[in-house]
Amino acid sequence: MIDPTIIVVIFYIAAALSLLGMKITRANDIVAVLATGVALFVVIFNFFYLPLLISLPSLLGFSFTVNGYTNLIALIATFIGFLVVVYSIKYIEKRRGYYSFFVLLTLGSLVGMAYSWNLLWVFLFAELATISSAPLIAHYLKATSYEGALKYFVIQIFASFFGVVGLGLIYQEAQISGFAGIGVFSIDFLIASGLLLGFIGKLAIFLIFLGFLVKVPSFPIHTWLPDASTAAPAPISTLLHAMMIKVAGMPAFLVLLMFYSLFISINFWLIICILGVLTMLICVIIAFAQNDLKRLLAFDSVSQMGYVILGLGIGGLAITSNTLFADPVWLVVAAGGIAAGLFHLLNHSLFKSVLFFSAGAIEHETGTRDINKLGGLLHAMPRTGYVMLIGSLAIAGVPLLNGFVSKWMVYNACIAAGQPTFALIAIFTSALTFGVFLRMLCSVFLGHAPETYADVHSAPKSMVAPSLILAAGCILFGIFPQLALGFLIYPATYPLLPAAIPPPVNPLIWVSLDVFLLATLLFMGLVVGYVLYRFRWGVQPVEADDKTMPMTGGALHDPYLKVDEVRPSSTVFAYPFRSLLNSVRKTHTGLANMYVLWFVLFALLLLLWLFLGWI
Amino acid sequence: MVTLVDFLFILGLYFAAIGLAFFFSWVGAWVFRKLSARLQARRGPPLVQPVADIIKLFGKERFIPCLANKFLYILSPLVALSAILILSFMIPPGIPYWPGPLSWDLIVVLYFSVMFSLAFVIAGWASGSPWGKIGASREVAIILSVELPLAIAILIPPLALARGGYGFTLSITDVILAQEGNFLWTVLPNWFIFHYPFAALALFLALLTKSWMRPFGDIPEAEQEIFAGPLTEYGGPLLGIFELARLFRFYVFTALFVDLYLGGGSGLIFPISILVFLLKCLSITIIMTIIHVASARYRISHVFKWFLTVCLAFALISLIRIVVGF
Numbered sequence: 001m002i003d004p005t006i007i008v009v010i011f012y013i014a015a016a017l018s019l020l021g022m023k024i025t026r027a028n029d030i031v032a033v034l035a036t037g038v039a040l041f042v043v044i045f046n047f048f049y050l051p052l053l054i055s056l057p058s059l060l061g062f063s064f065t066v067n068g069y070t071n072l073i074a075l076i077a078t079f080i081g082f083l084v085v086v087y088s089i090k091y092i093e094k095r096r097g098y099y100s101f102f103v104l105l106t107l108g109s110l111v112g113m114a115y116s117w118n119l120l121w122v123f124l125f126a127e128l129a130t131i132s133s134a135p136l137i138a139h140y141l142k143a144t145s146y147e148g149a150l151k152y153f154v155i156q157i158f159a160s161f162f163g164v165v166g167l168g169l170i171y172q173e174a175q176i177s178g179f180a181g182i183g184v185f186s187i188d189f190l191i192a193s194g195l196l197l198g199f200i201g202k203l204a205i206f207l208i209f210l211g212f213l214v215k216v217p218s219f220p221i222h223t224w225l226p227d228a229s230t231a232a233p234a235p236i237s238t239l240l241h242a243m244m245i246k247v248a249g250m251p252a253f254l255v256l257l258m259f260y261s262l263f264i265s266i267n268f269w270l271i272i273c274i275l276g277v278l279t280m281l282i283c284v285i286i287a288f289a290q291n292d293l294k295r296l297l298a299f300d301s302v303s304q305m306g307y308v309i310l311g312l313g314i315g316g317l318a319i320t321s322n323t324l325f326a327d328p329v330w331l332v333v334a335a336g337g338i339a340a341g342l343f344h345l346l347n348h349s350l351f352k353s354v355l356f357f358s359a360g361a362i363e364h365e366t367g368t369r370d371i372n373k374l375g376g377l378l379h380a381m382p383r384t385g386y387v388m389l390i391g392s393l394a395i396a397g398v399p400l401l402n403g404f405v406s407k408w409m410v411y412n413a414c415i416a417a418g419q420p421t422f423a424l425i426a427i428f429t430s431a432l433t434f435g436v437f438l439r440m441l442c443s444v445f446l447g448h449a450p451e452t453y454a455d456v457h458s459a460p461k462s463m464v465a466p467s468l469i470l471a472a473g474c475i476l477f478g479i480f481p482q483l484a485l486g487f488l489i490y491p492a493t494y495p496l497l498p499a500a501i502p503p504p505v506n507p508l509i510w511v512s513l514d515v516f517l518l519a520t521l522l523f524m525g526l527v528v529g530y531v532l533y534r535f536r537w538g539v540q541p542v543e544a545d546d547k548t549m550p551m552t553g554g555a556l557h558d559p560y561l562k563v564d565e566v567r568p569s570s571t572v573f574a575y576p577f578r579s580l581l582n583s584v585r586k587t588h589t590g591l592a593n594m595y596v597l598w599f600v601l602f603a604l605l606l607l608l609w610l611f612l613g614w615i
Numbered sequence: 616m617v618t619l620v621d622f623l624f625i626l627g628l629y630f631a632a633i634g635l636a637f638f639f640s641w642v643g644a645w646v647f648r649k650l651s652a653r654l655q656a657r658r659g660p661p662l663v664q665p666v667a668d669i670i671k672l673f674g675k676e677r678f679i680p681c682l683a684n685k686f687l688y689i690l691s692p693l694v695a696l697s698a699i700l701i702l703s704f705m706i707p708p709g710i711p712y713w714p715g716p717l718s719w720d721l722i723v724v725l726y727f728s729v730m731f732s733l734a735f736v737i738a739g740w741a742s743g744s745p746w747g748k749i750g751a752s753r754e755v756a757i758i759l760s761v762e763l764p765l766a767i768a769i770l771i772p773p774l775a776l777a778r779g780g781y782g783f784t785l786s787i788t789d790v791i792l793a794q795e796g797n798f799l800w801t802v803l804p805n806w807f808i809f810h811y812p813f814a815a816l817a818l819f820l821a822l823l824t825k826s827w828m829r830p831f832g833d834i835p836e837a838e839q840e841i842f843a844g845p846l847t848e849y850g851g852p853l854l855g856i857f858e859l860a861r862l863f864r865f866y867v868f869t870a871l872f873v874d875l876y877l878g879g880g881s882g883l884i885f886p887i888s889i890l891v892f893l894l895k896c897l898s899i900t901i902i903m904t905i906i907h908v909a910s911a912r913y914r915i916s917h918v919f920k921w922f923l924t925v926c927l928a929f930a931l932i933s934l935i936r937i938v939v940g941f
Contacts, residue, residue: 378684398733399726411722416783420774421938424767427725431762434729438736438755442748446684446740517622518719521629521704525697532673532859533689533852 001049004064004074004115007039011108018100028100029089035104036082039111043074047487063186065117068491069254072342073114073247075488076349080243081107083466087357088235090460091364092139099139105132106239110247119170119208120185122251123163126215129248130156133239137232148231151592155214155224158596162603163211169204170196187258202262206610209252210603216249216305219279220602223588223595226298234360237294241301242353246345249305253312257338257496260319269320270419271609272313277422280306280429285577286584287436293359293369296440297352300433304348304395307410307429310422311341314413319498321417331497333416339485339493340409346488347394347402350473354391357467358384361459362444371440376449380456383464385445387471392437394474397430400519402477402484479519629704636703639893640866641666643900647865650901654908665862672855680848682743691741692849692856695734698727699863706870707787709880709892720785721769724871728765728825731860732758735835738857739845750844754835756915760922761821767930768818772807772875774937791879808876814933815876817926819899822868824918827861828903830910831918869899 014035018028046066064070085103092099106129113125130153138149167185173195174184183189190196196205214221225245229237256263256272263269280303287299315337322330361384362377363369378385394401407430414423458464477484644665652659679685705724707713732754739751772790777783781793796805808815824832836844843849846857873879873895880888913921 393733397726398730399723404726408722408726412720412785415770415774415777415785418777420770421934424763424770424934427722427766428763431729431759431766434733435755435759438733442736442740442751446687446743514719517625518701518723520622521625521701522697524626524629525700526693528700529693529696529856532856533677533693535673535852 001066002042002045004042004046004066004111007042007074007078008108008112008115010035010038011104011111015101015104015108018104019098025093029085032085032088032100032104033082036078036085036107039107040075040078040082043071043078043111046071047075047491063118063121063182064112064115065188066115067495068488068493069342069495070115070117072346072488072492073250074111076346077107077110077114077243077247080238080349080353081110083353083357083469084235084239087238087360087463087466090462091235091360092233098135102132102136103236103239106136106244110243113251114247117188118182118186119190119255120167120182123160123167123208126163126212126248126251127160129244130160133236133244136236136239137228139233139236140231142231145231148227148229151595152224152228154592155221155595155599158599159211159214159221161211162207166204166207166211169200169207173198173200173204187255191258196259196262201259203610205255205259205262206607208255210606212249212252212255214599216245216252216309217302218275218305218309219282219302221595221599222279222283222302223598225302226295227590229298229301229356230292230294234294234356234363237298237360238353238356241298241356242349245301245305246308246349250345253309253316253341254496257312257316257319260316260498261323263316264320264323266317266320266324269313269317271606272316273310273419273422276306276309276311276313277425278306279303279309281425281432282580282584284429284432284436285580286588288432288439288577289581291370291372293362293371293374293440293444294356296371296436297355297359300395300436301348301352303429303433304344304352307344307407307426308341308348310426311337311339311344311410311413313337314410314417314419314422315341315496317419318413318417322498333413335493335497336409336416337413338496339489340406340413342492343409343481343484343489344403344406346484347406347474347477350470350477351391351394351403354387354467354470354474355395357463357470358388358391361463361467364463365456365459366453371443373450374444374453376446377453377456378445379449380453381458383468384459387464387467388445389441390471390474391467392441394478396434396437398434400475400478400515400522402474402481405478405481405515479515481515629700632704632708633700635708636700636863636866636870639708639870639896640703640863642893643865643869643896644862646897646900647904647907650904651908654905669855669858669862672850672858673852675851675855677851677853680743683848684741684743687737687741688848689853691734691738692853692860695731695738695860696856696863698731698734699860699867702727702731702867703863703870705787706867706874707791707879708870709889710885713788721773721787721790722785724787725766725769728868729758729762731864732825734860735845738849739835739847742845742848744848746841746843746847747845749841750835750847753915754845757824757831757835757918760919761824764817764922764926764930765821765825767927767934768814768821769871769875771811771814771930771933771937774934775807775810778937778940787874791874791881794878795882804878804882806876806878811876811933811936813929815872817930817933818872818876820926820929821922822872823903823906824922826864826868826903828907830906830913831921832907833912834915834918837912865900866896869896869903872899 014031017031021027049066088099088103109125109129109132113122113129116122116125134149134153137152138145170190171184174180177193177195179193179195184195195201217225225240229240232240283299283303283306287296287303290296290299315334318330318334318337322328322334359369361381362374365381366374366377368374390401394403397403397407407426410426411423414420414426645660645662648665649659679688702724705719705727736751736754739747739754770785773785776789776793781789794805794807797803798805798809803809827833827836836846841847846854849857873892877895880892883891
């Protein structure tokens, strides 16, 4: 076991070094890659000690705990962080300067946040990560990037106000009972001492939940994410989407699940599930109407986080039902729901970083992100194209890719918890995601290549390699989900289940899906088809030009029809949702003031419910 | 854990299931073609015709259009065939305790039916033909509009079982076994179509559309507008593989309907149950054919409108009945 304090210290020292050697680009790269590589190694090494739940003595006053859950979150942070740093080498060649410094500072804070088991430290690291990532979003120093960074910053700071109030209430409760010091914020201490069992404690935890929910983000307060990620350079968008919203957002659900005894109410968990369902459905419909590649991916990210919220909400619902009805079946459902949520979290960080890395490569080579202007890039950028194909199919939940397994687990958890409606909406959302990504893929990679992009060539190797690794991960976890579930997800699920649960509760019942056999049979089908295709039936393949010309009925060269410029339009798909889209367009004004107002109204509504005793 | 013997057994079963499904779909395709010909006052083909057409295609020359992406152009028919073969293995053909759906549930069936359509979409776009692109866009639109009613209607029987005290299950075999016996003073068989007629109607409409039959389904391949849609550029063995996959579709989707809502082959002993199952499938095919021949083609926006209002309402009536519990 290696103390995770070392990782945080390494990151901060590396950040300081890159600040010193600001002018020397090569040295900066080496320091950043080394620091993230060492951190990744430490986290992977710690996985071998996992059955032990260890609260470490604090070296620098941090209170770190290494268990399955914290290690999973830290793995996501360091793994994606490592790839982001490698990707940045070629992507951000100009004006590096402080870039490396802020990236390393953000990564260090996020790793510290992932390992913290003390609410105060979680909060402090979250604030440090927010502050150090805002300059990264404004990296291009343009009006739009300032706007995105400012919007991000204002909304985050506003949200952390709720966290401060929550922490203050906890400290007040502790002082009344005669405790003092940083130790009162430790999660273990708070559970053991029962400090929070009154209404004030419930209010405090709920405020902290609200503060972190913005970072997830959930539906009415998702607005900062698309703007920030469109403004930021591609590696920073990846950093935001693939790890930051997960590492910084998960404490919201961590506090809810750890202090589940404060929220023994079916209504409360139903509200969380409905929040997840609304998030996934509405944001995927908004993603339909986007023409900017990164905006489309960003809205889809929010929608995918809906699955995570839904899975964890079902987990909480099942824990509550277990407490109310004392039926051990609910514990299995709880384990399944939480495992589904965490697995989708992991999968989303894999395929969303594939997509953002590829989108960055496309923007780097062609200079545009408008999917209506791009086309036929599969010939010019084959590796990026196939990688993006895998990522898109995985996010759409096509069988034998990882997204399918985690979505299947979410549906099963919903139906087992007696909430089939949520499962059905999630299935519908999955189909809509499929439509969004098919439109994007077909329009960007297939079809007609415009003249302007005739001399586009492949992206540099350091920009393609990270997405190749991640796409391989998508396929690996899709065909052998037991690998991820056994080594990463179940160890992470146990610490989130109530301590009263005896260990024999076996969530392995949730791996009843025999994906490997399915893959074999599907492969058999492909082989049958290929044999049918390649078998010599006594005729030679054609080489003649006149037979391989497209069958257009003579319309290919008709200047009036322009049939070779056909591309999928969003209007066909957006048409049935036009009234919803119009109202969304009216409400998404782009003003940070407005978005903060949304957040306040949302928080007031939930707090009103809390005070009325409804949740 | 699956041992090697188990694995070989499953593999043998897989090919046996494909053989059976091939026979069923051959008969289904012939009934479709013969009946539509008779309804249009034509003579109609002999029984060998559906298969003879496909064999003829395999005897033609192989070529790849100059605008196509070679890899995806070859891969997509193989994916279509592979997905439909898996589906025909998963859906029990009237045999009690069919070992096909080993651990896979109805959600997997749903996803593989989407994967089958996905192959057509990729084919249309990879072939580089404008007609292919338009057809593929329409196919995506159809997938989106059909998906919600289809998902609700497919999941209604297991949800009804869960509500009725059978416990949590999503397995097709459980749904078939639960449909044995009679109800309503032993007048009617205990089929889900009598318990949830509206959901059955929604599933029927969705499957009709997914089988590319009118009034909604043949929009992607509307001959008068866009030649053959996604398959415009295909020819030779690759078109043969697509046509083989479409042949299987005549069986797979009707079999899904029969298993979920018409009792499959439940309550009968082994050889008779298969025959009864085939007859049920053929009767569904006949109804689909009559609707296909008798109706005109709608526009693509009508599909959205129909499936996200009328058809969804049908499915929701049953869902609300289950959730509320009466």
